[in-house]
Amino acid sequence: MVGTSNTLSRSRAVVARSGRSKAVVRPAGYADLAATARTHVEFLPVGLFPSLGAGFVRRWHRTYLDPRHGVGYVVTDRTTSDDDVVGFLLGTTDQAAHMATLFADRRALASLSASGAGTLIRRPRLARQLASRALPWARQIAQRRSGQPAPADGPGENPQVAVMVAVAVQPQWRGSGIGAELVRRFVEDARRAGAAEAELVTPVGSAGATGFYERLGWELGPCWHTRDGDQLQAYRQRLGAGN
Known part of the structure; x- marks a missing residue:
């Protein structure tokens, strides 16, 4: 991957066969x-x-290929003429450092803003939904741009936390083991990069993958509902020595 930490696993490996x-x-x-x-x-x-x-998601995904703390993998079907992508994972080995880099990148922010604004002009209902969330987001951005630390969850220094942002596998490949391999590689690279723990959030129900992460040994974290009514479940995995 271009522009990522030197710790990123760069090997290509056959992980599954389906037919x-x-x-x-x-x-x-x-x-x-x-x-x-x-x-x-x-x-x-x-x-x-x-x-x-x-279009917006493509620009957002690009931010995980540029920063030093971004991580990204794809799974391709080598029997197709174009090596079709059948799954991917994106995340960070240090979420705080990744976000600080992103908020300092005016070009990336401008690209995301322009793409998002174009969609909102065409979809006024979505624009109204976004407006209800704008104030807390603006405060966070201002805080990041000013160099002030984000509020801590507790006393003492915050550990380096890796975050698995998105994992998806095409339906015909689910159950083949490639999802587990993507997660394994992420954990391996996050640990090698010095992260103390890894975190992820997945929807509860058919849209999510709670059972998948529990089978892989991830620990349950908080569960909450979004303003849109979606129920989300957090998981974490300790990455220190002996884990």
Whole structure:
């Protein structure tokens, strides 16, 4: 992957076969973004960003390929003529550092803003939904841009936390093991990069993957409802020595 931490696993490995198909995991690149964005919008529709469309999501995914703390992998079907992307994972090995880098990148913010604004002009109902959330987001952005630390959850220094932002696998490949391999690689790279723990959030119900993460040994975290009525479940995994 271009522009990521040197700790990123760069090997290509066959991880699953389905009929005559062969799946290979490799680092994500810019040429993969259109496919990862389409997959995200289709199979991970919960939240505001997917509702802004594949164009916005493609620009958002790009931010995980640029910063030093971004992580991205794709799974391709090597038996197809174009090595079709059948799954992907995006995340960070240090979420706080990643967000600080993003908020300092005027070009990336301008690209995201322009793409999002174009969608909102065409969809006024979505614009009204966004307006209800604008104040807390604006405060967070101002805080990040001014260099002030975000509010801490407790006393003492905050540990380095890796965040798995998005994982999606095409339906015909689910159960093949490629999802578990994507997660394993993320955990491996996050640990190697010095993260003390990894976190993720998934919807509860048919749109989510709570059972998948519990089978992989992730610990239950908080559960809450969004303003849109979606129920979300957080998970974490400790990455220190012995874990």
